[in-house]
Amino acid sequence: xxxxxxxxxxxxxxxxxxxxxxxxxxxxxxxxxxxxxxxxxxxxxxxxxxxxxxxxxxxxxxxxxxxxxxxxxxxxxxxxxxxxxxxxxxxxxxxxxxxxxxxxxxxxxxxxxxxxxxxxxxxxxxxxxxxxxxxxxxxxxxxxxxxxxxxxxxxxxxxxx
Amino acid sequence: xxxxxxxxxxxxxxxxxxxxxxxxxxxxxxxxxxxxxxxxxxxxxxxxxxxxxxxxxxxxxxxxxxxxxxxxxxxxxxxxxxxxxxxxxxxxxxxxxxxxxxxxxxxxxxxxxxxxxxxxxxxxxxxxxxxxxxxxxxxxxxxxxxxxxxxxxxxxxxxxxxxxxxxxxxxxxxxxxxxxxxxxxxxxxxxxxxxxxxxxxxxxxxxxxxxxxxxxxxxxxxxxxxxxxxxxxxxxxxxxxxxxxxxxxxxxxxxxxxxxxxxxxxxxxxxxxxxxxxxxxxxxxxxxxxxxxxxxxxxxxxxxxxxxxxxxxxxxxxxxxxxxxxxxxxxxx
Numbered sequence: 001x002x003x004x005x006x007x008x009x010x011x012x013x014x015x016x017x018x019x020x021x022x023x024x025x026x027x028x029x030x031x032x033x034x035x036x037x038x039x040x041x042x043x044x045x046x047x048x049x050x051x052x053x054x055x056x057x058x059x060x061x062x063x064x065x066x067x068x069x070x071x072x073x074x075x076x077x078x079x080x081x082x083x084x085x086x087x088x089x090x091x092x093x094x095x096x097x098x099x100x101x102x103x104x105x106x107x108x109x110x111x112x113x114x115x116x117x118x119x120x121x122x123x124x125x126x127x128x129x130x131x132x133x134x135x136x137x138x139x140x141x142x143x144x145x146x147x148x149x150x151x152x153x154x155x156x157x158x159x160x161x
Numbered sequence: 162x163x164x165x166x167x168x169x170x171x172x173x174x175x176x177x178x179x180x181x182x183x184x185x186x187x188x189x190x191x192x193x194x195x196x197x198x199x200x201x202x203x204x205x206x207x208x209x210x211x212x213x214x215x216x217x218x219x220x221x222x223x224x225x226x227x228x229x230x231x232x233x234x235x236x237x238x239x240x241x242x243x244x245x246x247x248x249x250x251x252x253x254x255x256x257x258x259x260x261x262x263x264x265x266x267x268x269x270x271x272x273x274x275x276x277x278x279x280x281x282x283x284x285x286x287x288x289x290x291x292x293x294x295x296x297x298x299x300x301x302x303x304x305x306x307x308x309x310x311x312x313x314x315x316x317x318x319x320x321x322x323x324x325x326x327x328x329x330x331x332x333x334x335x336x337x338x339x340x341x342x343x344x345x346x347x348x349x350x351x352x353x354x355x356x357x358x359x360x361x362x363x364x365x366x367x368x369x370x371x372x373x374x375x376x377x378x379x380x381x382x383x384x385x386x387x388x389x390x391x392x393x394x395x396x397x398x399x400x401x402x403x404x405x406x407x408x409x410x411x412x413x414x415x416x417x418x419x420x421x422x423x424x425x426x427x428x429x430x431x432x433x434x435x436x437x438x439x440x441x442x443x444x445x446x447x448x449x450x451x452x453x454x455x456x457x458x459x460x461x462x463x464x465x466x467x468x469x470x471x472x473x474x475x476x477x478x479x480x481x482x483x484x485x486x487x488x489x490x491x492x493x494x
Contacts, residue, residue: 039413039414041413043413043414043415044414094380094381094383094384096208097208097209097210097384097388098207098208099208124422125422125423125425126422126423128421128422129421129422129423130421131421131422132414132419132421133422134388134392134419135208135384135388136384136387136388137384137386137387137388137389137390137391137392137420137425137428138387138391138420138421138422138425139387139425139427139428140380140383140384140387141422142422
């Protein structure tokens, strides 16, 4: 079946089967490998995307449900040479080790800051709690999101750009 | 009721394979004409940061900005053995191999510099990617130009370094001259609060002091401490693999719980730089040692809080509640 959706600002039209996972569609068909498969059952957060403004485990979404949706993956946030303030903050805070959870963490951080630009540390902890990380112990990831909140406040810009 | 507890644990950790195992690492560095310095090493970076670390080491020895470096990793055609990323050994072993290669290369920069300037090496300065005579800094040869001149001589501006320390198997009394290349020491104090109604442990603060010789990249070291400690606390508090008849019954993140961002404590680190080993700039390995003290320190904190000793992990809320009930019964009888 045919679906149409917007990924990282670009409209795409794709032929999918009813049982294709959104995760596979993004990774295999569109090459957006920043979307990671961790547990494959919605428990770890590695495959997180922002779909219609909500954090979504893309491994649990049948592709047809993405019809007409607007999807943001980490690739749509910034580029290597032009990082989004959240990505910049992750680098500066030393928040990345193996990196596997990081695309999901960054999107969870973005979703949190979109809704709550001045979060307390506790709110950041809760905002990231659906994403599991085994390397970092989370402390520097929490620091990074707090730092990003400061940066975005200074920029005074809309973090959704 | 909430009960506060504080626990301490101290560990030592002999790193590298040790015990006479032929543990070693080989690395090479090449200065290219196109303004790149290429380090070749098979050391696998799994997130701990060995690639950053070896670039820092080589840049320090070769007196040039780290931005010029790139690393060719783990390719059997292009790299030689660096040993495994295990046993907390890469900073020490591959760090030393890279340091030796960089020292050899620096010596060759002096060598070719003295040929080009027809002078002795004490007259020659090497700094910021430039080779020149002390009395005429403006007339310099860049590393890149030197690479070209060396190529014209039919050679490459490259060097290889290997690090192959000797260790010995302990005898039947556990004695030997040197069983491991060096030892990392770590002490950890953990503050907790136990809710006696629910049996849950709240992690408050973790204070970690680690004698690591030298922190080549302090932020990476902190990352290792935080990650290792949280794994150790997971083991201490919640991680419980249930196996029946050879099958894991809780093979998923909803029933095999690992710590999340809401569970972790606040950290404070003390990096003790004693430089007492043959590691690069005195550095010692810091990966695995960061995990070991957490669970025993936690168990001591639990004892401090509620006066109960636990001898098996994890110290789960149900075990704490059961122990508190038994304790109450004993006290009332």
